[in-house]
Amino acid sequence: MSFRARSRAALADAALQKALANVPPGFVAKRARAVAAWADFESVRKTAAAHKRAVLADLETHLARFTERAEAAGARVHRAANAGRARAVITGILRRAGARAVVKGKSMVSEEIDLTAALEEAGFAVTETDLGEYIIQLRHERPSHIIAPAVHLSREQIAADFLNAHDDLPPDRDMADNAALVEEARAVLRQRFCAADAGIIGANALIAETGTTMLVTNEGNGDLCANLPRLLIVIASIEKLVVDFAGAANLIRLLARSATGQEISVYTSFFTGVRRDDEAGGPEEMHIVLLDNGRRALLGTPFSDMLACIRCGACLNHCPVFQAVGGHAYGDVYPGPMGLALQPALKPAALEDGIIEGCTMCGRCAEVCPMLIPLPDLIRQHRFRAHEKGYGARAVRGGLRLWAWLAARPAAYRLATRLGGWLLRRFPMLARARGRKLPAPAGAPFMVRRRS
Amino acid sequence: MSSRLDTPRRVGLLVTCLMDAMRPAAAFATVRLLEAAGFTVDVPRAQTCCGQPGYNGADEQTARALARRVMEMFADHEAVIVPSGSCAGMLIHHYPKLCAPGTAEHAAAALAAKTSELCAFLHRHDVQPLEKRWRGGKVVWHDSCASLRESSTAEAARAVLGKIDGLDLMEAAEAESCCGFGGLFAVKLPELSLELADRKIAALMATGADIVCGPDPGCLLHLESRIRARDLPLRVMHVAELLAGEAPS
Numbered sequence A: 001m002s003f004r005a006r007s008r009a010a011l012a013d014a015a016l017q018k019a020l021a022n023v024p025p026g027f028v029a030k031r032a033r034a035v036a037a038w039a040d041f042e043s044v045r046k047t048a049a050a051h052k053r054a055v056l057a058d059l060e061t062h063l064a065r066f067t068e069r070a071e072a073a074g075a076r077v078h079r080a081a082n083a084g085r086a087r088a089v090i091t092g093i094l095r096r097a098g099a100r101a102v103v104k105g106k107s108m109v110s111e112e113i114d115l116t117a118a119l120e121e122a123g124f125a126v127t128e129t130d131l132g133e134y135i136i137q138l139r140h141e142r143p144s145h146i147i148a149p150a151v152h153l154s155r156e157q158i159a160a161d162f163l164n165a166h167d168d169l170p171p172d173r174d175m176a177d178n179a180a181l182v183e184e185a186r187a188v189l190r191q192r193f194c195a196a197d198a199g200i201i202g203a204n205a206l207i208a209e210t211g212t213t214m215l216v217t218n219e220g221n222g223d224l225c226a227n228l229p230r231l232l233i234v235i236a237s238i239e240k241l242v243v244d245f246a247g248a249a250n251l252i253r254l255l256a257r258s259a260t261g262q263e264i265s266v267y268t269s270f271f272t273g274v275r276r277d278d279e280a281g282g283p284e285e286m287h288i289v290l291l292d293n294g295r296r297a298l299l300g301t302p303f304s305d306m307l308a309c310i311r312c313g314a315c316l317n318h319c320p321v322f323q324a325v326g327g328h329a330y331g332d333v334y335p336g337p338m339g340l341a342l343q344p345a346l347k348p349a350a351l352e353d354g355i356i357e358g359c360t361m362c363g364r365c366a367e368v369c370p371m372l373i374p375l376p377d378l379i380r381q382h383r384f385r386a387h388e389k390g391y392g393a394r395a396v397r398g399g400l401r402l403w404a405w406l407a408a409r410p411a412a413y414r415l416a417t418r419l420g421g422w423l424l425r426r427f428p429m430l431a432r433a434r435g436r437k438l439p440a441p442a443g444a445p446f447m448v449r450r451r452s
Numbered sequence B: 001m002s003s004r005l006d007t008p009r010r011v012g013l014l015v016t017c018l019m020d021a022m023r024p025a026a027a028f029a030t031v032r033l034l035e036a037a038g039f040t041v042d043v044p045r046a047q048t049c050c051g052q053p054g055y056n057g058a059d060e061q062t063a064r065a066l067a068r069r070v071m072e073m074f075a076d077h078e079a080v081i082v083p084s085g086s087c088a089g090m091l092i093h094h095y096p097k098l099c100a101p102g103t104a105e106h107a108a109a110a111l112a113a114k115t116s117e118l119c120a121f122l123h124r125h126d127v128q129p130l131e132k133r134w135r136g137g138k139v140v141w142h143d144s145c146a147s148l149r150e151s152s153t154a155e156a157a158r159a160v161l162g163k164i165d166g167l168d169l170m171e172a173a174e175a176e177s178c179c180g181f182g183g184l185f186a187v188k189l190p191e192l193s194l195e196l197a198d199r200k201i202a203a204l205m206a207t208g209a210d211i212v213c214g215p216d217p218g219c220l221l222h223l224e225s226r227i228r229a230r231d232l233p234l235r236v237m238h239v240a241e242l243l244a245g246e247a248p249s
């Protein structure tokens, strides 16, 4: 199915449209208030964006430093070149530790490598513990948003899923408000946390200076995944590196405001190595899996800018196309402007199904991106490449060729615009097409009449 | 505001392809406004299109070739005026990106430096509207995305329109979101484009306006074609037409 077909289906989906209507008053308005209330937004944004680009310019050095420090603190660091390798590494760690029940925090990288499905296939019992992720796990769906995985669902749909899944609870229980749903999920998840052999979490930053991984959540589920089971696995992509805590602090300040309009997320946690002798909690065994999956190949290309992305979701929330169709229409893990820019960079096959057309070039994403990523420019680069490869509808390509030919020949061009206007005036039915009615121009083109 | 001294007397006009073919009245209005303010308006004969359809729609080669043409045709002008936010943005921000170092980057930078969107130019040179007293109905303003983000039009347009007595420009909700035109976007993803147009039209009409006015012929044509198909009581005017005292169409 093409992007066009999927977006058409999304527009026709009333439940989805109702859920998506919450995006502008929620995310957009809240971010606007948070940014307006923070005088340092522009300067921190510049500092953070420059910090990230400097790290990317010397990625191997920082990776080596991170690895050395993390291992000194008792963690083991694994490099995974691609998704298959990352899945194999993680499965191997869990098997060797004799783990069976796994609790998992929210991680887009784990979605990228399809981790949960692979682990379930290998016989592990995996529970997503972020509320949104838990809901879509029950529904066997993919997240539709990088920070709000279940944003495409209404409360009624979620209540129905809970009734279905939690069949040991009384079916006539009260599920009328959000609080009741959260309470129910919390009770179910608490049992899973306590019974888990291993926790898997993502990372919002990897701090090279100390070998620390940083995680922000609003639910605290990541901390329970990390601290209750004896085995902890952190999965992160290599570009999450920052030099030091100051670099991480700037990301925290930008991330929460850009994502949800909070000044800071409810939980911000730092994990450095395994439990030390004098500590009451924490994992006895910690592994950090660093995923490449096409990222290093982007260094030195225009798309390396995407390696500065902190997955705040602001570009999705402000995108007119995302607001209209939601995340699933993009057909892959990363939706919205950041998805359009990243997905085809990581896998060129993504150029073919037309997602890169899902952009009006309005520029609002770049305006809000805390990391100053020129998203429309990157999307346009993909379009150039797709055009060179000959993708796209034949009629549109033909039209572009004709336009190019005419635009280079003013005399022929005048004739064409003149004829076009005349046809529209003479045969009004030509003006009606696909839900539009073009106004006929009042008189011949300006450039024709200006001559006299 | 600049003094008379650094005011160019002869200006070049890039009329833009959509205005040329679909809205010639707005082009004549642009010329009248500028001439009334004492400028000599030169319209290079060789102009066709600034290259945006190719640039945003995939064909980099053609976009670059057209950029070269425009750069040459305005090489000798002191100032270039573009009555369209997105075409002005194309000359100011995107031509330089199309000209890699060692190609025509100096010509691109020179053109960018002397190009203005119409409202930005009128505001900078304190040009007075020809329309002195507005009696034409309630007007809501539609910023185009490019005029908000690329051509410094938004404030200038409001300031220039503010000089017309009795014109109470209304602002719509969600004014910063795109109307769904996007050039070839409207051709390649027509359903999405119409949906975004309908959302925009709903926001514009919620103000109770009779007329929507804006600086970008592309957005206006897109909205008008939808307004007409749905037979809605909202008329469309380019900002040049309003400033020059044209009747709404």
Ligand code: SF4
Residues within 6 Å of the ligand: A258, A308, A309, A310, A311, A312, A313, A314, A315, A316, A338, A365, A368, A369, A370, A371, A372, A373, A375
């Ligand atoms: S591209 Fe920018 S706005 Fe979008 S998710 Fe990444 S950091 Fe946030």
